[in-house]
Amino acid sequence: MRVQVDAVKCVGNGTCYEVCPSVFAIDDWGYAYAEADGQVLPDDEPTVREAIQACPEMAISIVPD
Amino acid sequence: MTGAALADPPLVGAITVGGERLLQQRCDRESFAEYRAAGGYRNAVRGAGVLRELSVAGLRGRGGAAFPTAIKWQAVAERPGPRHVVVNAEEGEPASAKDRWLLRHRPHIVVEGALAAASAIGADTIWIYVADRPAAESAREAAAELRADTSLGPIPRINVVEVPHTYVAGEETSVVRAIDGGPALPTTKPPRPFERGAAGSPTLVQNAETLAHVALIVRSGAKQFRGAGSNTAPGTLLLTISGDCIRPGLVEVATGTRLREVLALAGGVRGGGAPAGFAFGGYFGGIAGPRTVDLPIEHDALRTEGIGLGCGAVIVLGTHRCVVAVAATIGKFFAAQSAHQCGVCVRGTAAIQGALERLRGGRADPANVEQLQRFAGLVRGRGACALPDGAANVVESLIREFPGTVADHVGRVCLRCRLPVDDVIPNLAARPVTSGARPEETRSREESQ
Ligand SMILES: Cc1cc2nc3c(=O)[nH]c(=O)nc-3n(C[C@H](O)[C@H](O)[C@H](O)COP(=O)(O)O)c2cc1C
Ligand code: SF4
Ligand code: SF4
Numbered sequence: 001m002r003v004q005v006d007a008v009k010c011v012g013n014g015t016c017y018e019v020c021p022s023v024f025a026i027d028d029w030g031y032a033y034a035e036a037d038g039q040v041l042p043d044d045e046p047t048v049r050e051a052i053q054a055c056p057e058m059a060i061s062i063v064p065d
Numbered sequence: 066m067t068g069a070a071l072a073d074p075p076l077v078g079a080i081t082v083g084g085e086r087l088l089q090q091r092c093d094r095e096s097f098a099e100y101r102a103a104g105g106y107r108n109a110v111r112g113a114g115v116l117r118e119l120s121v122a123g124l125r126g127r128g129g130a131a132f133p134t135a136i137k138w139q140a141v142a143e144r145p146g147p148r149h150v151v152v153n154a155e156e157g158e159p160a161s162a163k164d165r166w167l168l169r170h171r172p173h174i175v176v177e178g179a180l181a182a183a184s185a186i187g188a189d190t191i192w193i194y195v196a197d198r199p200a201a202e203s204a205r206e207a208a209a210e211l212r213a214d215t216s217l218g219p220i221p222r223i224n225v226v227e228v229p230h231t232y233v234a235g236e237e238t239s240v241v242r243a244i245d246g247g248p249a250l251p252t253t254k255p256p257r258p259f260e261r262g263a264a265g266s267p268t269l270v271q272n273a274e275t276l277a278h279v280a281l282i283v284r285s286g287a288k289q290f291r292g293a294g295s296n297t298a299p300g301t302l303l304l305t306i307s308g309d310c311i312r313p314g315l316v317e318v319a320t321g322t323r324l325r326e327v328l329a330l331a332g333g334v335r336g337g338g339a340p341a342g343f344a345f346g347g348y349f350g351g352i353a354g355p356r357t358v359d360l361p362i363e364h365d366a367l368r369t370e371g372i373g374l375g376c377g378a379v380i381v382l383g384t385h386r387c388v389v390a391v392a393a394t395i396g397k398f399f400a401a402q403s404a405h406q407c408g409v410c411v412r413g414t415a416a417i418q419g420a421l422e423r424l425r426g427g428r429a430d431p432a433n434v435e436q437l438q439r440f441a442g443l444v445r446g447r448g449a450c451a452l453p454d455g456a457a458n459v460v461e462s463l464i465r466e467f468p469g470t471v472a473d474h475v476g477r478v479c480l481r482c483r484l485p486v487d488d489v490i491p492n493l494a495a496r497p498v499t500s501g502a503r504p505e506e507t508r509s510r511e512e513s514q
Contacts, residue, residue: 006253007407009448027443029412064255 001040002063003048005032009059019054020047036062066159071168071197071230073209074162074305074315078330081301087277088303088317090137091170094128094203097210098478100173106217108283109182115185115283116142122287122292123299124279127163128153128235129270129375130166131298131364134279137269140259141186144267148188150221151244151263151433153178154204154236154273155228156194158347159398160378163228163303164273166315166400168193172207173276178276180454181270181283183221191223192244192263229495232402236450237270248427248498251450272376274303295363302377304362308344309335309383318362323352325358328381342466346375348395349455352388371465373458380489387481389474392463393421394490399456404497410453413444417456423505424471434471438464 012030262268311332350373
């Protein structure tokens with residue numbers, strides 16, 4: 001699974017990082033990005049899905065193959 | 066604010082076997098009758114045959130990314146219609162002038178390429194997308210000339226769309242958004258225009274110069290096209306050479322030509338001496354050192370050296386220029402041209418601008434240089450469009466190509482940095498309209514058929 005953060009939608013409240021710090025990171029200005037080009041290890045998938053649900057801006061999406 | 070007229074670039078010459086293909090020494094506009102008399106609009110190849118010929122020709126896009134045209138056309142053609150073709154002549158790189166030269170002086174070679182594309186992919190609408198007023202007028206006249214001539218049989222509708230001249234307006238998703246009546250601002254991908262473009266239909270967005278090459282491929286064939294240039298990126302390309310050279314203007318070169326030859330054709334470095342470097346790709350490709358004069362002008366060869374050829378705009382930096390001042394000015398340009406849609410772009414390009422200004426002002430410490438590099442890494446690939454990557458390219462190329470100069474600026478005031486560089490690093494008149502603008506303010510659309 002691969003995810004991406006929509007830079008237009010992200011408001012930088014950090015929720016995704018709180019829910020799933022192994023995949024999401026916060027930059028120097030507070031905005032989120034997915035590490036390792038968004039590649040998600042199988043073990044992280046459940047928490048990533050939680051983060052997708054938790055993002056108030058619906059900024060995180062799964063990249064279609 | 067539409068319709069600003071930019072300076073008409075002079076022609077410098079050509080470095081290729083068989084002479085110029087696209088450029089002609091002319092100040093006037095080539096009419097339909099003249100173009101036709103010289104062999105235009107007589108292409109034997111139509112429909113699927115065009116795609117086959119294009120694939121053999123190996124033509125790659127001239128708008129910046131050098132993407133293989135045949136692959137893009139195939140992707141649009143295999144999706145259900147209706148389909149659209151867009152001639153992208155917005156030319157947002159301030160140092161580039163090739164696309165406006167083509168539309169002003171040789172509109173029909175571009176339009177014939179667009180007709181060939183439409184016939185190959187089965188498109189029923191062509192959009193000519195421009196910022197330059199004289200180019201828009203010339204395109205409208207070309208559409209009217211075609212309409213008045215019935216000998217070509219049925220042709221697609223040709224519309225001209227004029228937008229304000231901003232950096233992001235030429236990005237492919239901005240193009241589609243503006244055609245649909247919105248502001249000329251990028252949208253998040255996917256979907257890309259080939260999937261969902263103008264009016265929600267699969268859309269081929271192609272640079273104006275790219276389509277001019279297509280016209281010659283349908284006229285003279287792939288073999289002739291490959292008669293100049295390198296194997297992996299064949300043909301000729303248009304360069305806009307500007308900055309500190311004696312004769313700035315447009316040059317047509319076979320891909321693979323050394324920059325040294327182009328510089329000689331442009332009369333050499335103004336003021337004499339060796340160049341301090343070159344700003345490449347317009348502003349997007351980064352700043353390259355003097356060693357670049359011996360590199361071949363070819364997308365892949367430059368890419369492996371970390372330099373972006375972009376749309377072929379090369380700015381010569383004279384001996385007296387400080388590359389840090391140039392980088393800071395380009396950094397400021399990117400921050401000003403951010404469309405203020407993505408948080409990371411707004412804050413990241415502003416941070417890069419600030420850090421480059423610090424370095425220019427002699428106020429940076431070693432940690433600031435590391436921070437600058439960190440900012441570049443943080444913004445790359447993150448925006449809805451690649452504008453932040455342009456800012457990252459400037460930073461990374463400066464640090465990679467000029468480590469000594471950068472080190473000399475740490476905690477030390479550079480006197481050469483005080484010289485303004487705006488004369489070689491020009492700005493754009495318009496700033497991107499931030500989201501929420503009313504569509505009527507950003508576009509004027511002319512239905513010509
Ligand atoms: C910020 C940005 C600005 C761009 N501006 C232009 C432009 O002014 N003209 C252009 O042809 N392509 C521009 N492009 C590239 C287009 O998105 C698109 O790839 C191109 O028009 C495709 O044509 P080509 O394949 O013939 O090069 C820009 C890209 C980005 C990221
Ligand atoms: S939760 Fe959503 S809005 Fe908040 S930082 Fe993460 S991606 Fe951005
Ligand atoms: S990355 Fe910057 S220029 Fe591109 S869409 Fe986002 S805010 Fe606009």
